[in-house]
Amino acid sequence: xxxxxxxxxxxxxxxxxxxxxxxxxxxxxxxxxxxxxxxxxxxxxxxxxxxxxxxxxxxxxxxxxxxxxxxxxxxxxxxxxxxxxxxxxxxxxxxxxxxxxxxxxxxxxxxxxxxxxxxxxxxxxxxxxxxxxxxxxxxxxxxxxxxxxxxxxxxxxx
Amino acid sequence: xxxxxxxxxxxxxxxxxxxxxxxxxxxxxxxxxxxxxxxxxxxxxxxxxxxxxxxxxxxxxxxxxxxxxxxxxxxxxxxxxxxxxxxxxxxxxxxxxxxxxxxxxxxxxxxxxxxxxxxxxxxxxxxxxxxxxxxxxxxxxxxxxxxxxxxxxxxxxxxxxxxxxxxxxxxxxxxxxxxxxxxxxxxxxxxxxxxxxxxxxxxxxxxxxxxxxxxxxxxxxxxxxxxxxxxxxxxxxxxxxxxxxxxxxxxxxxxxxxxxxxxxxxxxxxxxxxxxxxxxxxxxxxxxxxxxxxxx
Numbered sequence: 001x002x003x004x005x006x007x008x009x010x011x012x013x014x015x016x017x018x019x020x021x022x023x024x025x026x027x028x029x030x031x032x033x034x035x036x037x038x039x040x041x042x043x044x045x046x047x048x049x050x051x052x053x054x055x056x057x058x059x060x061x062x063x064x065x066x067x068x069x070x071x072x073x074x075x076x077x078x079x080x081x082x083x084x085x086x087x088x089x090x091x092x093x094x095x096x097x098x099x100x101x102x103x104x105x106x107x108x109x110x111x112x113x114x115x116x117x118x119x120x121x122x123x124x125x126x127x128x129x130x131x132x133x134x135x136x137x138x139x140x141x142x143x144x145x146x147x148x149x150x151x152x153x154x155x156x157x158x
Numbered sequence: 159x160x161x162x163x164x165x166x167x168x169x170x171x172x173x174x175x176x177x178x179x180x181x182x183x184x185x186x187x188x189x190x191x192x193x194x195x196x197x198x199x200x201x202x203x204x205x206x207x208x209x210x211x212x213x214x215x216x217x218x219x220x221x222x223x224x225x226x227x228x229x230x231x232x233x234x235x236x237x238x239x240x241x242x243x244x245x246x247x248x249x250x251x252x253x254x255x256x257x258x259x260x261x262x263x264x265x266x267x268x269x270x271x272x273x274x275x276x277x278x279x280x281x282x283x284x285x286x287x288x289x290x291x292x293x294x295x296x297x298x299x300x301x302x303x304x305x306x307x308x309x310x311x312x313x314x315x316x317x318x319x320x321x322x323x324x325x326x327x328x329x330x331x332x333x334x335x336x337x338x339x340x341x342x343x344x345x346x347x348x349x350x351x352x353x354x355x356x357x358x359x360x361x362x363x364x365x366x367x368x369x370x371x372x373x374x375x376x377x378x379x380x381x382x383x384x385x386x387x388x389x390x391x392x393x394x395x396x397x398x399x400x401x402x403x404x405x406x407x408x409x410x411x412x413x414x415x416x417x418x419x420x421x422x423x424x425x426x427x428x429x430x431x432x433x434x435x436x437x438x439x440x441x442x443x444x445x446x447x448x449x450x451x452x453x454x
Contacts, residue, residue, distance in 0.1 A: 001169065018169035019218060021161070021202070040161075041203045043359060045272055054246060054275040060202040061276070062195070064169040065222050108271065129358030130270020 005066045007032075008076030018064025023047045025063040026073060034074040034103050038132070045131035048104035049073050055111045055130075074103035077110060085155070086110060086148040095144030097135035104131045109145045117153055121146070163211045169195070169218045175226040175306060178219060179333060183308035186331040191216040194333065196227075196242050197276030199269070200285050227280065227335060230254060237341050238304075241280025241334040245292070249274065257341035260348035260369055264295040267352045270359045280334040286319070286326045289361050289386045291352065293320075297383030297391050298367035301339040305332040313338070316383075320390035342371050342379060349446040352385070353438050355429070362386050363430035366442040370450055375405050377450060386429070387422035387439050396420040397443060406451040414447060414454060415440045 001018045014029050026032045038046035040059050047058040050072035078084035086109050096102040112119055112127035124145045172178040182192050195218050221227055227242035230251050237257055245265035248254050255262050268274055268291050282292035283303060296316055303314045305328055319326050349368035354360030365385035371378050380401045384392040397417040424435035444454045
């Protein structure tokens with residue numbers, strides 16, 4: 001099946017069996033390995049990407065359903081030389097450790113901050129509840145998101 | 159693991175609900191299954207657990223964006239929610255927030271945001287699991303399920319839907335189109351409490367959904383649905399009769415416990431024990447009735 005979609009803002013086309021998981025299409029033919037596979041059954045959130053702006057588990061989405069839709073992966077948030085505020089804050093605040101959950105955490109946090117510019121701690125924790133981290137204990141991740149929200153608000157106010 | 163089999167499935171889309179009904183009917187007549195794929199949060203997980211395919215895989219039809227299965231509308235005293243409505247859409251709907259706030263609260267407890275963005279009310283009804291939070295909420299609202307097939311459209315009351323563990327009166331060729339419910343007056347009391355291993359991403363050990371209308375200390379409308387305490391979503395007929403039969407202040411804890419014991423038949427499984435579930439079922443029901451004015 002020929003599938004046309006928008007990937008990180010750019011139009012892309014691929015030919016794939018339609019029930020292949022978006023996760024496998026991203027990491028294989030689309031060449032974006034930033035999205036990680038954790039549990040493969042929608043529990044851990046490490047494969048979280050944005051589908052038309054909302055976070056989804058790429059392990060549960062068939063590529064055939066992505067026709068005409070917009071996907072954002074961690075590669076779409078920033079570049080090495082121009083990290084997004086969230087990416088920068090995860091580094092500065094110690095929000096990333098082994099790194100497997102980090103792309104999904106960043107994407108879930110991105111979805112939150114697009115809708116809620118000034119989230120309180122329970123709101124951040126709720127938005128990240130579908131992303132499991134086995135390293136940091138979450139507090140530094142929450143702090144990273146809170147700091148990124150501050151930076152974004154300061155940027156918007158300037 | 160049989161994810162490799164995903165390469166062999168075909169996926170189509172149909173231009174209308176009638177066209178979809180025709181495809182399902184034709185395949186059904188030939189003894190062929192059709193997978194109606196909305197969010198796929200159950201189906202994709204099942205593929206990992208399934209034995210490898212030996213025969214032609216069933217046809218998958220993508221219904222994720224079929225217009226006739228979507229949309230939320232209030233007409234007179236009837237709130238209609240398309241079966242393809244996701245939990246996230248329920249949460250964001252102004253009309254659902256105003257008229258069926260318990261559905262919004264329930265939706266926030268289904269999985270995490272990633273699951274809420276994909277899972278649909280229709281999918282929850284199709285799987286018909288007694289652990290389905292959405293089905294219990296619809297049971298509390300005494301909703302009606304609209305189904306359609308090539309033979310026509312019909313309505314199934316929630317009370318008549320489930321017949322056994324993951325079994326329902328919906329025929330194999332009937333497509334779940336929408337749910338309809340009569341919302342209580344704005345500001346009416348409602349209740350949703352889910353007990354799971356963790357606050358998010360947990361399947362319920364027990365959950366209780368309730369809606370009520372209380373006039374002069376007596377419930378004139380009372381609907382409940384309880385999750386994971388019976389082979390089907392528990393509608394709790396004995397408890398409903400107790401609550402509707404007398405002034406709330408006169409209902410005793412003993413009467414509530416006795417009624418709940420009549421209404422649930424919980425079992426031990428991977429998530430909990432029958433004993434714990436019985437205890438929680440009684441505690442949640444007392445908590446609900448306390449909030450309505452019972453002195454328990």
